[in-house]
Amino acid sequence: MFYIVALMVPLVMRFFFELERQVDILRAALGDEVDAAACPAAVLLLTDDAVIRVLEAATALVKAGEAVRIAAAGVAAGRSPRAAGHQGLAQTRGHRSPVALVQEITGSTRADAAKHVRLGQALLHAGLVDAESRIDSAAASPTDSEIPGTPSIPGSERPWHAALSDAMMRGTITSTQQDVILRGLGEPPSCDTPAACVGDDGARTDGDVCNEHRGASARHAWAAAAEQLIDEASTRTAEELGKAARTIRDMLDPEGAQRRFDERFEGRSFHTWTDGDGIHHGSIRFDDLGHAWLRAVQDTALRPRRGGPRFVDPDEKAKADELAADPRTNDQLAYDLLLDTLRAGSLADAATVFGTRQAGVRVIITADALRRADGSTRDTERSADDLGADAGIAVLEEGGTLPAWLARQQACSIGSVECALDGSGNPLYLGREVRTFSSKQNIALAIRDGGCRWPGCDRPPAYGEAHHIDRWVDGGRTDIDRGILLCRFHHMNLHHGGWRITRHGPGPFLLHPPRGADPIVLGTPIERRYVYGDLQPPPLRFRPAA
Incomplete structure (x- = not known):
């Protein structure tokens, strides 16, 4: 003792x-x-x-x-x-x-x-x-x-989550951060059915030995993912960590992602009832795409009430001012909007219902994943690392994942917009010919930034304004690599509070606080880093044999 x-x-x-x-x-x-x-x-x-x-x-x-x-x-x-x-x-x-x-x-x-x-x-x-x-x-x-x-x-x-417990006890992460990471990653998939598999050396293993290896590989991958998220915790909110953990889980376990999507889709429901006082109620349980669509409708129509961008066009500004002065609460406006949308249906005049921007769900998927979803590049001889990266998922612009086949289905029915991004997310260059960012550039900013890039801000792209980090009057260019998405509040706070944003070449954006404090690195949404390949999820070391 x-x-x-x-x-x-x-x-x-x-x-x-x-x-x-x-x-x-x-x-x-x-x-x-x-x-x-x-x-x-x-x-x-x-x-x-x-x-x-x-x-x-x-x-x-x-x-x-x-x-x-x-x-x-x-x-x-x-x-x-x-x-x-x-x-x-x-x-x-x-x-x-x-x-x-x-x-x-x-x-x-x-x-x-x-x-x-x-x-x-x-x-x-x-x-x-x-x-x-x-x-x-x-x-x-x-x-x-x-x-x-x-x-x-x-x-x-x-266990694979021991690093999370270590970090919480050391004070590296909070209990809330530990909880959202733990719940977001979930448990690694288990292999309890005998099946042949192939290791990194190409050797074939059969039966229970294979399953033991695959289970150990999954636990190792989950442990490494937990370590990655611990490293990100000091600069991320709990909400960001939770979203990232769920995205990583779906990338590492595409079969489980499909199963969870199916369960949410099968669980969708809409129920109405009338209570004893004659008040009518409703309850909706959404599937993933349905919720994304309704959220896009609300964000598009109500963004002037929720800190959306400033409007330069006089007609847009007049409509925004009218909405801001409306005596109805946001919940009442959302209710009326939903009924208006249902009444108008497919014949709705977008300008009448939504104002200046038509609502829509933007789904982001890499071209390679889109081809795989179409079945055109299925290859049983791919390496283990390739299989680890082939998650079979797409990412909603405002967070969350969808199966790749659903993104393919949407692309077939409503079309798609191709946007080529380099490793730094710089797809378009317009020089000084145009002062404001074009609609395609704003799409690119939304894809790259995922919303307001200010630390801790959760405003989606619909509420964003493109900020020139180099002032136009000083010769700044309207190029993606010199622009960044900020919500209206943080955009105004930057201009009026003595803050500034800089960037050296393709490096990270740096937010400089007033009074000469150390700059803050403005990180890309972590789930985007996994989708675009900047940050790789831990590879599963074994794969099923062909």
């Missing part, structure tokens, strides 16, 4: 030292005598920089406390199995489940309590808080090989 204490004390000391450091920051800013009731008044007197320091220190304390709470929730769940009956930890406290126990103690919502239990169980599975197993093993044979980076449960392989 002394051996284990000797290993753990440095870790404990570092943990509490960091907590004490953050407490010292708060004490220096707020004073020793402040109590909880007086805290808001004390913060009100701080300078802007001091407010930021207080916010950062308080966040660090909350993250550390939450990590410990999640570990405790996982242990409580592990000690409250159904098999224990009324003798489980939660049950002896009068609760049906560990979620109910955690909810009562924390005062959180049931959803938050369930998240803490879920993440805590992931910690247990990763061998990070199974102290009894580690202590028993180390006490039995304290060899040098057991002196850990992060120890694991003896005799078991660490």
